[in-house]
Amino acid sequence: xRTESKKNDRERIxxxxxxxxxxxxxxxxxxxxxxxxxxxxxxxxGIDEYSTSTSETLAFYKREFDQSPSIIEYKxxxxxxxxxxxxxxxxTVLMDMKISAQDETIDCMNNRSTVIMVKEVDEWRIAHGHWxxxxxGQDVGDSIPYKLLKxxxxxxxxxxxxxxxxxxxxxxxxxxxxxxxxKLLSIIAHDLRSPFNAFMGLTEVMLLNFKEKxxxxxxxxxxxxxxxxxxxxxxxxADNLLxxxxxxxxxxxINWSTSKVDTIINEQVIALHDMxxxxxxxxxxxxxxxxxxxxxxxxxxIIIRNFVSNALxxxxxxxxxxxxxIPNGRYTLLTIADRGVGMDQTKIQSVLTAxxxxxxxxxxxxxxxxxxxxxxxxxxxxxxxSYTIDSTPNVGTTISISIPTNxx
Numbered sequence: 064x065r066t067e068s069k070k071n072d073r074e075r076i077x078x079x080x081x082x083x084x085x086x087x088x089x090x091x092x093x094x095x096x097x098x099x100x101x102x103x104x105x106x107x108x109g110i111d112e113y114s115t116s117t118s119e120t121l122a123f124y125k126r127e128f129d130q131s132p133s134i135i136e137y138k139x140x141x142x143x144x145x146x147x148x149x150x151x152x153x154x155t156v157l158m159d160m161k162i163s164a165q166d167e168t169i170d171c172m173n174n175r176s177t178v179i180m181v182k183e184v185d186e187w188r189i190a191h192g193h194w195x196x197x198x199x200g201q202d203v204g205d206s207i208p209y210k211l212l213k214x215x216x217x218x219x220x221x222x223x224x225x226x227x228x229x230x231x232x233x234x235x236x237x238x239x240x241x242x243x244x245x246k247l248l249s250i251i252a253h254d255l256r257s258p259f260n261a262f263m264g265l266t267e268v269m270l271l272n273f274k275e276k277x278x279x280x281x282x283x284x285x286x287x288x289x290x291x292x293x294x295x296x297x298x299x300x301a302d303n304l305l306x307x308x309x310x311x312x313x314x315x316x317i318n319w320s321t322s323k324v325d326t327i328i329n330e331q332v333i334a335l336h337d338m339x340x341x342x343x344x345x346x347x348x349x350x351x352x353x354x355x356x357x358x359x360x361x362x363x364x365i366i367i368r369n370f371v372s373n374a375l376x377x378x379x380x381x382x383x384x385x386x387x388x389i390p391n392g393r394y395t396l397l398t399i400a401d402r403g404v405g406m407d408q409t410k411i412q413s414v415l416t417a418x419x420x421x422x423x424x425x426x427x428x429x430x431x432x433x434x435x436x437x438x439x440x441x442x443x444x445x446x447x448x449s450y451t452i453d454s455t456p457n458v459g460t461t462i463s464i465s466i467p468t469n470x471x
Contacts, residue, residue: 139156342380344375382403
């Protein structure tokens with residue numbers, strides 16, 4: 064009979080607990096409270112939180128109901144009951160729970176609870192509860208599911224913030240690109256039309272005066288020189304526009320090879336011979352004939368041509384441009400120095416701006432579109448080379464480039 068009595072007590076204790084827990088998970092406040100003892104305490108709702116009276120305990124429950132008001136799904140995996148006397152018992156529960164709060168569902172697997180039950184007026188009621196340990200980093204005043212939800216929200220906010228910053232960077236890049244394209248359209252409309260208009264005008268005049276001036280070589284020489292100058296400008300504009308369009312794609316393939324520095328530089332100096340001769344500017348070379356670099360020779364050639372072209376443009380008639388290439392361990396240091404108009408720091412920062420296309424006229428009113436430098440700086444990054452710009456107004460400018468000597 065005694066064993067049967069204990070069995071009945073266990074069943075009644077489990078039944079009383081399940082009545083409480085059903086009411087708790089259904090958020091049925093009145094039904095839940097009816098299963099509490101007159102003096103109900105608890106421990107473990109948050110970090111170092113405990114109650115020693117029914118009023119404090121009800122306040123904890125009220126806070127949790129406010130933070131997570133939705134119905135809780137649960138599955139009890141195991142219940143153990145230990146009778147400590149005829150009117151008291153110790154109960155342990157292992158369960159899985161799904162708790163919803165603020166449109167989030169939190170899985171609390173293997174949630175552990177311990178409960179002390181007491182017998183009052185022939186009914187078993189909850190006198191003390193001990194909930195699972197709080198999550199890592201939980202603050203006082205946060206129930207476990209609420210803390211987990213806050214952490215998830217924080218992580219989500221950080222993710223959204225990172226993505227917003229990345230989108231803003233892309234927007235800035237697109238705005239700069241659109242600004243550049245707008246300026247390019249203006250340049251194309253003006254700087255490409257002007258040489259063609261000049262060609263048509265000069266050739267029309269030559270044709271109209273062909274018979275009259277046929278025996279005057281100076282007349283034809285002057286106009287052929289004018290056509291040649293405009294052709295050079297037109298070629299420079301077209302070349303820079305095409306190179307810029309090329310750098311804006313993802314289709315640039317770097318053809319790495321070990322190349323002789325003097326060969327690359329000499330090719331570009333020869334290409335700019337007429338421009339240098341037209342201003343009576345000497346180009347002095349100091350290059351180790353055995354010096355090699357590991358690069359894409361075609362891309363490095365574009366970079367050198369742009370820098371030397373700029374040096375010629377802003378050098379005074381009769382000046383000298385010095386080009387040095389000196390091996391320096393893992394790198395070869397290439398310098399292009401002129402004694403031209405130079406720049407102050409404000410101007411240097413301006414020309415380094417990605418969408419800056421404001422190009423000052425050269426010392427003899429040479430025109431430009433401001434793309435050469437931007438193209439060169441972009442291509443330098445692609446061939447893993449670094450650069451510095453040292454310039455002083457009315458003294459000149461030196462561009463220094465460090466080019467890898469060997470594969471890294």
